[in-house]
Amino acid sequence: MNKVIVTVMASAFAFNVSAQSVQEGQKMINYGRYESAKKVLEPLAAKDELANYYYGIADLELENVDAAKATFARFPDSYYNQAGTARVLFAQNQKDAAGKMLAGIIDKAKKKEWEKYKIAADAINFSKGGNIQDAIAWYEKANEINGGTDANTLINLGDAYLKTSGGGGQAMTKYENAVEKGTNNSLGYSKIGDLWYRAQQYDKALTNYESAKQADPTNPLPYKALADAYQRAGRYEKALENIKKFLELSDKSIDDQITYANLLFLSKKYDEAQVKIQELQSKGISKPYLYRLVAYSAYETKDYNKALENMGLFYSKQPADRIIPDDYIYSGKIYSALAVNDSVNATKYNDSADYYFNKVITADTSKDKRALYLQITEAFKESKSYGKVGYWYGKIVSDNPDATSEDYFYWGLYNYYGKNYDEATKAFAAMRAKYPDEPSAIYWQARTAAAIDSESKTGGAVQFYKDWLDVKKEGYTPKSADLMNAYQYLAYYYYNHDDQKNAMEWINKILELEPTNNFAIQIRDYYQKANKAKGAK
Numbered sequence: 001m002n003k004v005i006v007t008v009m010a011s012a013f014a015f016n017v018s019a020q021s022v023q024e025g026q027k028m029i030n031y032g033r034y035e036s037a038k039k040v041l042e043p044l045a046a047k048d049e050l051a052n053y054y055y056g057i058a059d060l061e062l063e064n065v066d067a068a069k070a071t072f073a074r075f076p077d078s079y080y081n082q083a084g085t086a087r088v089l090f091a092q093n094q095k096d097a098a099g100k101m102l103a104g105i106i107d108k109a110k111k112k113e114w115e116k117y118k119i120a121a122d123a124i125n126f127s128k129g130g131n132i133q134d135a136i137a138w139y140e141k142a143n144e145i146n147g148g149t150d151a152n153t154l155i156n157l158g159d160a161y162l163k164t165s166g167g168g169g170q171a172m173t174k175y176e177n178a179v180e181k182g183t184n185n186s187l188g189y190s191k192i193g194d195l196w197y198r199a200q201q202y203d204k205a206l207t208n209y210e211s212a213k214q215a216d217p218t219n220p221l222p223y224k225a226l227a228d229a230y231q232r233a234g235r236y237e238k239a240l241e242n243i244k245k246f247l248e249l250s251d252k253s254i255d256d257q258i259t260y261a262n263l264l265f266l267s268k269k270y271d272e273a274q275v276k277i278q279e280l281q282s283k284g285i286s287k288p289y290l291y292r293l294v295a296y297s298a299y300e301t302k303d304y305n306k307a308l309e310n311m312g313l314f315y316s317k318q319p320a321d322r323i324i325p326d327d328y329i330y331s332g333k334i335y336s337a338l339a340v341n342d343s344v345n346a347t348k349y350n351d352s353a354d355y356y357f358n359k360v361i362t363a364d365t366s367k368d369k370r371a372l373y374l375q376i377t378e379a380f381k382e383s384k385s386y387g388k389v390g391y392w393y394g395k396i397v398s399d400n401p402d403a404t405s406e407d408y409f410y411w412g413l414y415n416y417y418g419k420n421y422d423e424a425t426k427a428f429a430a431m432r433a434k435y436p437d438e439p440s441a442i443y444w445q446a447r448t449a450a451a452i453d454s455e456s457k458t459g460g461a462v463q464f465y466k467d468w469l470d471v472k473k474e475g476y477t478p479k480s481a482d483l484m485n486a487y488q489y490l491a492y493y494y495y496n497h498d499d500q501k502n503a504m505e506w507i508n509k510i511l512e513l514e515p516t517n518n519f520a521i522q523i524r525d526y527y528q529k530a531n532k533a534k535g536a537k
Helices: 003-030 035-046 049-061 064-073 080-091 095-107 116-127 131-148 149-164 168-181 184-196 203-213 219-233 236-249 256-264 270-282 288-300 305-317 326-341 346-363 370-382 386-399 405-417 422-433 439-452 462-469 479-494 498-515 518-536
Strands: none
Touching: 003 035, 003 049, 035 049, 049 064, 049 080, 080 288, 095 116, 116 131, 116 149, 131 149, 131 326, 131 370, 149 168, 149 184, 168 184, 184 219, 203 219, 203 270, 203 288, 219 256, 256 270, 256 288, 270 288, 270 370, 288 305, 288 462, 305 326, 305 346, 326 346, 326 370, 346 370, 346 386, 346 405, 346 462, 370 386, 370 518, 386 422, 405 422, 422 439, 439 462, 439 479, 479 498, 498 518
16 A cells, blocks of 8 residues: 555656646746756657647747647647647748648547647747737637636737737737736746837836846846947946846857957957857857958957958858948948058958948938938047048038038038148038028138138238138137138238238237247238338338
């Protein structure tokens, strides 16, 4: 008799261990820890249909479709594994065959077999190609049968509602109902936090993410959600802090580690980003994105040859339809930087920079390209290619009838710095015509004309400077340095034309600003000596 009791107790213990392992495997899948789920479930999968099902699901999530198919085939009469096979069929784009298999499960469901409705609904909900309304109807039927007592069903129903137009409110209700059951609160709170974040209710999102952490400290999902949220908000250090915690709790999948490397880059930890990527590449990971990230990081650390090499590798591996505008932007920036450091090949590199910047313009289908043009101007500013900065500001003005006075100003200014004086003249004239109350337009017309007339002989800047000096605008006070430029040009022009009276008018103004100005003193002394000599005669 005692032997029978011991045997029964041992069997009961083994059953409990098995059930707990299956639950643990299911939890790992919910948390995106698919490799961990497989390790937990593998000892049971050959004998337990439910363990086998979740083992196959883990393989599906890891994109091991053939392995999952073989796993589900071990229990062909199990509705769990039939639903798993339907998910394989969806993955293979055989949606009609998948739908037929799921309909067979539902048709055989007895009055109280709510799990069949739930597991068939899961197959649609977590696959592509099925009718989400069928999934919702089956989840609702499962809830009707079980009285809405299963938290997992409620959470999955919330996920399904979220895939429908305007389904956010119903999704929130289901997630909250799941939390009330108290059996899967960490996942439920994570889902609620995600919904609040989508609704831009950030305080409520943070509160629920904190509740998710407290409900199960091993749940990595809230940390991943926070990392994503902080990344979108541009708070990269906080994003990095949370992704590190996420990696501690997750399976450290390749995609997660790439996310970490990306956040290192966004946090401007360029050297660390490259070290992490090299670590991944040394393990045989050769995703094109990694070459992109190395190239971007190498550019930021001024290792332009390395950046160029990795952009080349990236373009050779990345499908053309997955190249993004930033790829062309960085290529242009790399070539622009190389032009500065290699005067022999500067023309070739600048032509290549223009090629990539023009490619990004062609690829961008938006009507307003101002933001894109500004990115390009920043690239050329970094390489001190000021004429090209001016060119792209000119594009901003020509493409945008509502271009600001600042746009016009920089169009002229950077052409001036690039010594493209004809274009600068055109820009400041256009600025003055459109914004006649802007004194800077007149002043820089004068500066440009003075640069062309560098010896102050033709008088090309005379009228511009006089117009500028006559400006009376409330709140506008000319800078002393600008006044000095005007006074010196005018003084020198009249000096060159033997017009002592007008020359001395501007010399005296110079000396009022700067009594020790050598240029003014020399001309004043010259005239004094000349006048004295005339008087002596």
